[in-house]
Amino acid sequence: GAVVSQHPSWVICKSGTSVKIECRSLDFQATTMFWYRQFPKQSLMLMATSNEGSKATYEQGVEKDKFLINHASLTLSTLTVTSAHPEDSSFYICSARSDDGKSYEQYFGPGTRLTVT
Amino acid sequence: AQSVTQLDSQVPVFEEAPVELRCNYSSSVSVYLFWYVQYPNQGLQLLLKYLSGSTLVKGINGFEAEFNKSQTSFHLRKPSVHISDTAEYFCAARDTGRRALTFGSGTRLQVQP
Numbered sequence: 001g002a003v004v005s006q007h008p009s010w011v012i013c014k015s016g017t018s019v020k021i022e023c024r025s026l027d028f029q030a031t032t033m034f035w036y037r038q039f040p041k042q043s044l045m046l047m048a049t050s051n052e053g054s055k056a057t058y059e060q061g062v063e064k065d066k067f068l069i070n071h072a073s074l075t076l077s078t079l080t081v082t083s084a085h086p087e088d089s090s091f092y093i094c095s096a097r098s099d100d101g102k103s104y105e106q107y108f109g110p111g112t113r114l115t116v117t
Numbered sequence: 118a119q120s121v122t123q124l125d126s127q128v129p130v131f132e133e134a135p136v137e138l139r140c141n142y143s144s145s146v147s148v149y150l151f152w153y154v155q156y157p158n159q160g161l162q163l164l165l166k167y168l169s170g171s172t173l174v175k176g177i178n179g180f181e182a183e184f185n186k187s188q189t190s191f192h193l194r195k196p197s198v199h200i201s202d203t204a205e206y207f208c209a210a211r212d213t214g215r216r217a218l219t220f221g222s223g224t225r226l227q228v229q230p
Contacts, residue, residue, distance in 0.1 A: 004160075032216055043207060043220045044161075093160055097216065105151065106218060108160040 003027055004096050006109035013084055013116055020080045021112045023094030029074040030096035034106065035067075038091040050077040074099070084116045119143045121210050123221035131229050132200055138193040138224045140208030150191040151209040151218070152182055161207065167191060178202070203228045 003026040013019050023033055031052045036044040048069055049057040056069035066088075068080040077096075081088055091113050095106035124139045142148060149168050153161040165176025172184040182193045191208060208221040 006160075034217060041223075041225075043222045046217050046219075049217060091158075095161075095218075105163055105166055108153075108162070110160040111158070113158065 002098065002107045004094065004107045004109040006092075006094055006112050008112060009110060010113040011115070013114070015085055015116055016083055018080055018082045019084055019114060020078055021092055021094075021114075023077045023079070023096070023109055025075045025096040025098075025107070028096075028098045028107075030077075031074060031099050033071060033077040033094055033096045035069065035077075035079050036093045036095070038093060038111075040091075044093060047079075052077075081114065084114070086116045089114055089116045119145070119219075121208055121219050121221040123206075123208055123224050125224050126222065127225045127227065129227045129229060130198055133197045135196050136194065136198050136202075136226065138206050138208075138226065140191045140193065140221055142189050142191065142208075142210045144189075144210065144212055147213045148210045149213065150182075150184060151211075152176065152180070152191075152193050153207045153209060154178075155205045155207065155223075157204075164193070164206075198226070198228045200228050200230060202226060 005024045007022045033050040035047045038044045046059050047062045050069045050071040052071045058064045071077040091111050093111045095108045097106050120143045122141045130136045151166045152164040155161050164180050165174045167174045167184045175181045180195050206224045209218040211218050
């Protein structure tokens with residue numbers, strides 16, 4: 001149980017285009033999901049907290065107009081990188097927290113590697 | 118948590134030897150503590166967590182960690198490592214009143230034959 005999927009697992013796009021990454025909780029409902037960014041050989045940096053049915057909460061320094069987050073249902077959050085540039089190339093990981101009220105942990109997706117050329 | 122510090126960026130160790138990966142945190146409130154493992158190009162897998170109660174926590178794959186409140190530490194240990202334990206290990210903390218995790222910088226465990 002408690003599986004989180006991400007799609008795509010990797011994507012290459014041209015500079016200036018937009019890319020959408022999906023994060024799904026497969027067997028549980030998640031009012032809250034998180035989006036992280038990880039540079040090579042570095043730790044995970046929280047970008048934003050995605051809230052179902054309301055606006056995402058962005059961390060300081062993260063451009064909300066560039067990284068659009070939509071949490072349209074209790075099992076799906078999407079991250080859209082708009083007008084992508086090479087410096088946006090990174091490993092993006094989402095996580096979800098179960099709504100069952102018992103779990104204190106986050107369940108992580110397998111990540112999406114974005115390469116902007 | 119305000120910060121999580123992993124003191125070692127890399128830990129080389131021979132197979133079947135014991136290992137300890139160090140983690141310290143700072144927080145003005147109570148925290149939940151976690152250790153995650155990340156294999157190349159994959160997401161994070163939970164090894165173990167401390168929420169409350171016994172300070173010695175046992176996790177998967179033979180790992181354990183001890184919460185030390187006075188030293189604000191949560192070091193990860195394994196008595197005998199395998200080649201397959203080679204991975205990146207992240208310590209993380211969450212203040213009891215917050216939803217988001219704060220991660221340490223990670224420790225690369227390299228198990229050599």
